[in-house]
Amino acid sequence: MAKKLMAPGPVPISPLVLSKFAEPIIHHRTPEFESLLADTLKQLKTVFNTDQPVLIIPGTGSAAMEASLVNTLCDDDKVLCLVSGKFGQRWADMASNFKLNTTIIETEWGKPVDPQLVKNELSKNNYAAVLCQGIETSTGTINPINEIGSIIKKHNSEILFLVDGITSVAVSDINMGSTGVDVLVAGSQKAFMLPTGLSFICLSSLAWEKYQTSNLPKYYFDLGPEKKSNLKNQTRFSSLVSHISALNFVLKEFEGEKLKQRIQYTKSCSSAFQIAITELGLSLLSTQPAPSLTAIKVPKEVDGLKLRKEIESQFNITIMGGQEQLKGNILRIGHMGFIHKQDYIDTLTAINDALSLQDYKISSDQFNTAISNFKLNMGKDYNEYFNY
Numbered sequence: 001m002a003k004k005l006m007a008p009g010p011v012p013i014s015p016l017v018l019s020k021f022a023e024p025i026i027h028h029r030t031p032e033f034e035s036l037l038a039d040t041l042k043q044l045k046t047v048f049n050t051d052q053p054v055l056i057i058p059g060t061g062s063a064a065m066e067a068s069l070v071n072t073l074c075d076d077d078k079v080l081c082l083v084s085g086k087f088g089q090r091w092a093d094m095a096s097n098f099k100l101n102t103t104i105i106e107t108e109w110g111k112p113v114d115p116q117l118v119k120n121e122l123s124k125n126n127y128a129a130v131l132c133q134g135i136e137t138s139t140g141t142i143n144p145i146n147e148i149g150s151i152i153k154k155h156n157s158e159i160l161f162l163v164d165g166i167t168s169v170a171v172s173d174i175n176m177g178s179t180g181v182d183v184l185v186a187g188s189q190k191a192f193m194l195p196t197g198l199s200f201i202c203l204s205s206l207a208w209e210k211y212q213t214s215n216l217p218k219y220y221f222d223l224g225p226e227k228k229s230n231l232k233n234q235t236r237f238s239s240l241v242s243h244i245s246a247l248n249f250v251l252k253e254f255e256g257e258k259l260k261q262r263i264q265y266t267k268s269c270s271s272a273f274q275i276a277i278t279e280l281g282l283s284l285l286s287t288q289p290a291p292s293l294t295a296i297k298v299p300k301e302v303d304g305l306k307l308r309k310e311i312e313s314q315f316n317i318t319i320m321g322g323q324e325q326l327k328g329n330i331l332r333i334g335h336m337g338f339i340h341k342q343d344y345i346d347t348l349t350a351i352n353d354a355l356s357l358q359d360y361k362i363s364s365d366q367f368n369t370a371i372s373n374f375k376l377n378m379g380k381d382y383n384e385y386f387n388y
Contacts, residue, residue, distance in 0.1 A: 084107040
């Protein structure tokens with residue numbers, strides 16, 4: 001029996017999307033592929049809500065995070081890193097590796113970045129850029145991107161605001177239209193409902209200006225030549241043809257009002273699931289829960305590492321646990337991809353039953369009420385929204 005994938009990435013993929021990977025390979029230097037790429041790049045602009053080019057990088061979201069630094073910044077630039085979890089720390093580590101002059105504002109994991117702290121820090125130093133996660137995947141927390149962006153640009157419109165949108169783009173309201181965003185990155189294995197392998201990056205006009213003077217080392221991740229290749233409907237290097245073909249298919253499912261419907265569906269799923277978790281008597285880690293995933297605190301009397309393993313081995317459901325200091329302390333469940341109402345019910349049931357194996361009991365009345373309310377709160381199922 002195949003395991004049910006309920007992780008915050010990679011996510012479950014629909015059979016129709018998977019079928020695109022079974023199609024014959026076409027060469028990436030042919031008119032057929034050039035037409036496919038041109039259409040795909042055009043559709044990506046709509047998803048990112050921008051008139052600027054959206055570039056495709058063969059690599060995970062971390063590749064786009066690195067590309068955002070080396071294409072816009074210079075040696076010893078002062079960079080303010082807003083760290084509210086594991087992936088904020090990763091971006092700060094990247095910046096340090098490139099010898100950027102980094103300052104970190106660290107937020108308690110599970111809480112959003114405090115915009116006032118950003119405002120205070122900006123008054124102390126001349127920063128070239130601010131880095132922040134739109135949604136911190138390690139904690140399931142959404143950050144106040146519009147408020148932070150507004151503060152940055154009011155202080156100095158030349159400061160770049162770089163946003164990791166890997167679990168934000170196409171699953172929340174964070175896009176290039178968000179206040180002050182100069183660079184936005186995303187990844188294929190999240191709301192784009194594809195396997196890992198592609199990342200996406202969009203630069204504002206200001207960021208492209210900074211590209212002209214950036215002197216950090218780059219070759220494979222040099223966005224200038226990639227942009228020029230895209231203008232000829234080509235990629236600079238060999239293309240992940242099957243991935244891009246599947247991406248093109250997915251983007252057609254985002255056209256018109258469909259993207260708004262998907263964002264609304266995800267919000268409905270996450271809200272209903274998070275309410276159900278609290279009705280089971282469990283607590284959420286985040287004080288500002290994200291729509292793309294839910295982080296659940298493991299009760300103190302329960303072995304969190306064992307709990308996650310039992311959910312996978314006993315109930316055939318793959319979820320994620322915590323990272324770094326949260327290891328063994330939380331469970332993380334994703335709300336992106338090809339997920340149906342019954343998948344959530346099965347996951348809630350597995351959590352309940354796995355807890356009972358460690359003698360942590362939730363009453364049957366409490367559980368039944370949580371499930372009944374979840375069905376009501378979630379509303380339409382995937383098939384009703386998207387005709388599957």
